[in-house]
Amino acid sequence: MLLESISSPTDLRRLDQDQLTTLAAEIREFVVRAVSVTGGHLGSNLGAVELTLALHRVFSSPRDILLWDTGHQAYVHKIVTGRRELFSTLRQAGGLSGYPSRAESVHDWVENSHASTILSYAHGLAAAVARSQAPDRRVVAVIGDGSMTGGMAFEGLNNLGHSGSRVVVVLNDNGRSYAPTVSRLSGSLTRLRLHPGLSQVRRSVEDALRDIPRVGGLAYSSLQGLYSAVREVVEPRAFFEALGVRYVGPIDGHDIAGLETMLSQAAEFDGPIVVHVLTQKGRGFGPAEADDEKCLHDAPVFDPTTDPTEASRALKGYTQAFNEAMLDVGERNPSVVAVTAAMPGPTGLLPFAKRFPDRFFDVGIAEQHAVTSAAGMAMGGLRPVVAIYSTFFCRAFDQANLDVGLHGLPVVFALDRAGITGDNGPSHHGVLDLALTLRIPGMTVFAPSSAQELKVMLDTALELSGPAAIRYPSGRARQVAPHEVGSGLAARKVRTGDGSVCLLAVGKLLEAAEEAAEILAAEGIAATVWDVRVVRPLDPRMVTDAGRHRLVVTVEDGLRVGGAGTQIADAIADLEESRVCPPVLVLGIPTSYIPHGTVEGILSQLGLDGPGIAASTQKALPDPAPIS
Numbered sequence: 126m127l128l129e130s131i132s133s134p135t136d137l138r139r140l141d142q143d144q145l146t147t148l149a150a151e152i153r154e155f156v157v158r159a160v161s162v163t164g165g166h167l168g169s170n171l172g173a174v175e176l177t178l179a180l181h182r183v184f185s186s187p188r189d190i191l192l193w194d195t196g197h198q199a200y201v202h203k204i205v206t207g208r209r210e211l212f213s214t215l216r217q218a219g220g221l222s223g224y225p226s227r228a229e230s231v232h233d234w235v236e237n238s239h240a241s242t243i244l245s246y247a248h249g250l251a252a253a254v255a256r257s258q259a260p261d262r263r264v265v266a267v268i269g270d271g272s273m274t275g276g277m278a279f280e281g282l283n284n285l286g287h288s289g290s291r292v293v294v295v296l297n298d299n300g301r302s303y304a305p306t307v308s309r310l311s312g313s314l315t316r317l318r319l320h321p322g323l324s325q326v327r328r329s330v331e332d333a334l335r336d337i338p339r340v341g342g343l344a345y346s347s348l349q350g351l352y353s354a355v356r357e358v359v360e361p362r363a364f365f366e367a368l369g370v371r372y373v374g375p376i377d378g379h380d381i382a383g384l385e386t387m388l389s390q391a392a393e394f395d396g397p398i399v400v401h402v403l404t405q406k407g408r409g410f411g412p413a414e415a416d417d418e419k420c421l422h423d424a425p426v427f428d429p430t431t432d433p434t435e436a437s438r439a440l441k442g443y444t445q446a447f448n449e450a451m452l453d454v455g456e457r458n459p460s461v462v463a464v465t466a467a468m469p470g471p472t473g474l475l476p477f478a479k480r481f482p483d484r485f486f487d488v489g490i491a492e493q494h495a496v497t498s499a500a501g502m503a504m505g506g507l508r509p510v511v512a513i514y515s516t517f518f519c520r521a522f523d524q525a526n527l528d529v530g531l532h533g534l535p536v537v538f539a540l541d542r543a544g545i546t547g548d549n550g551p552s553h554h555g556v557l558d559l560a561l562t563l564r565i566p567g568m569t570v571f572a573p574s575s576a577q578e579l580k581v582m583l584d585t586a587l588e589l590s591g592p593a594a595i596r597y598p599s600g601r602a603r604q605v606a607p608h609e610v611g612s613g614l615a616a617r618k619v620r621t622g623d624g625s626v627c628l629l630a631v632g633k634l635l636e637a638a639e640e641a642a643e644i645l646a647a648e649g650i651a652a653t654v655w656d657v658r659v660v661r662p663l664d665p666r667m668v669t670d671a672g673r674h675r676l677v678v679t680v681e682d683g684l685r686v687g688g689a690g691t692q693i694a695d696a697i698a699d700l701e702e703s704r705v706c707p708p709v710l711v712l713g714i715p716t717s718y719i720p721h722g723t724v725e726g727i728l729s730q731l732g733l734d735g736p737g738i739a740a741s742t743q744k745a746l747p748d749p750a751p752i753s
């Protein structure tokens with residue numbers, strides 16, 4: 126196996142083109158097998174094989190700086206930079222990160238998995254390189270066509286062009302984010318034009334025409350004229366060069382020799398230059414190539430001899446509940462519309478999009494634009510539901526605060542993947558959404574503890590006159606009977622204790638709080654447990670009841686500072702009737718970057734599972750009051 130002989134980019138440079146073709150096939154097989162064992166990103170990595178090999182042959186990382194936007198497509202980069210044997214630990218606690226990691230390798234620079242940032246990094250690094258003693262270092266930024274639709278990418282491009290920064294931008298255009306990319310920049314015609322089959326046809330027609338005496342020459346030149354007219358119409362050269370960024374391409378992103386030629390030329394260009402490469406997401410693995418939803422962008426653990434597409438598409442837990450709830454409200458309320466930032470599949474909106482195509486908006490990887498577009502929709506009398514991951518909501522906080530909140534607009538934010546998300550590491554955990562949404566005046570904040578609660582809360586949110594956020598986690602959703610579901614803005618008391626301690630649980634942590642109550646009961650401590658349900662406005666009945674206990678413990682899978690617990694502690698402190706405020710122990714997530722691992726393992730480490738909550742509670746319980 127050639128692959129076993131590759132432990133650094135220098136090993137790539139001794140291979141000839143045939144060997145590179147063999148190596149590419151071996152890498153594809155390796156990636157499919159590795160991801161089948163651990164789960165992870167598949168389609169993007171299969172599409173970036175030849176491109177990565179060419180980049181590492183033309184540029185000398187880490188002297189030359191190779192940057193990956195989002196970083197989910199950097200598995201091949203990791204394989205050729207000496208980490209092949211770590212893939213059995215991919216995304217596991219203490220194991221290989223699913224994104225570049227500076228702790229793992231000098232070849233890695235950017236760890237943030239939020240899209241559309243890389244041109245800004247490149248601009249900054251190019252400025253530093255220009256002032257260093259090594260002005261011949263190259264800065265190379267690989268950005269996908271999807272990430273190119275993010276606002277920051279346009280900001281970066283504009284500044285690169287204006288400043289003349291010496292950066293090689295590789296636009297890795299596979300026409301997809303998850304779904305087909307919402308952009309004319311990577312128009313289907315461009316891809317069609319360079320479809321291998323079409324190129325072959327074009328070449329044979331040109332050859333045939335050229336050989337026909339007299340008329341052949343005329344026909345050939347008119348075909349060329351037509352071809353270049355088409356190119357002028359579709360190719361994005363005009364866009365980039367109007368910004369001051371040289372444009373070359375589009376070229377075949379799977380032709381290593383062609384890539385090397387173009388990248389070598391681009392490396393010599395003294396300014397910003399875009400090399401537009403056309404790749405196929407999921408290339409080389411049949412199920413990924415055939416997956417018209419997302420080219421197996423990511424895949425669960427699967428048997429590599431089977432097709433993981435259905436498993437990869439399957440909606441889990443709260444996302445499935447959201448999908449069902451949206452279809453239901455969509456039928457009942459024609460003003461409800463749905464907005465996504467290039468994630469219709471993972472947020473569960475595809476069925477809604479299919480059922481109500483004219484009430485579904487995919488705006489590209491553009492969360493800020495998504496939120497303010499929703500504000501416009503609400504201003505126009507619609508009832509927008511913005512489905513956005515908790516972590517990506519952070520990017521649109523200003524828009525949520527001042528475009529939605531300031532105008533008191535009825536936008537509903539469906540914040541999926543709230544809390545610890547595990548696999549994708551520190552830039553994907555959804556730990557800030559409570560701290561942020563609670564800073565938006567007038568925003569109602571819901572945290573469902575079951576699939577059934579999510580549906581009730583969406584209905585309630587859509588009846589409100591102002592903004593609302595519903596935050597819910599990845600993974601399994603608790604299923605409960607109708608009598609175990611709350612209503613409106615009320616909290617729900619699920620267990621009555623002896624007045625010693627009151628556990629107030631937010632969202633999914635209700636299960637852990639109930640487990641803690643059982644553990645405490647075995648120790649003779651009868652805890653009261655409330656499902657907070659609505660983090661703001663807090664249910665006054667719950668606050669009053671909690672204030673009558675000797676200790677209040679709040680539990681949430683959000684930032685401890687500025688989250689639900691802080692909100693509850695303030696409310697208890699404000700209770701007029703309580704003679705002595707009970708101490709409030711706020712259990713939540715510390716202000717830190719939490720590495721990847723399993724959700725359960727991380728929550729346990731943070732003391733946010735049943736035993737952890739029980740232990741913290743026991744430790745905080747004031748000594749038993751003297752018997753009067």
Ligand SMILES: Cc1ncc(C[n+]2csc(CCOP(=O)(O)OP(=O)(O)O)c2C)c(N)n1
Nearest residue numbers: 169238239240269270271272301302467517
């Ligand atoms: C700000 C932000 N929003 C959403 C995502 C989720 N996300 C991860 S990869 C991806 C699609 C990226 O498409 P593209 O840049 O074309 O890369 P490809 O997967 O096609 O190689 C999205 C939407 C993200 N990482 N960052």
Ligand SMILES: CC(=O)[C@@H](O)[C@H](O)COP(=O)(O)O
Nearest residue numbers: 195197238423471542549599
């Ligand atoms: C790279 C990226 O941001 C997404 O693809 C992310 O991996 C999705 O996370 P889920 O796996 O929770 O859908």
Ligand SMILES: [Mg+2]
Nearest residue numbers: 269270271301
């Ligand atoms: Mg893409």
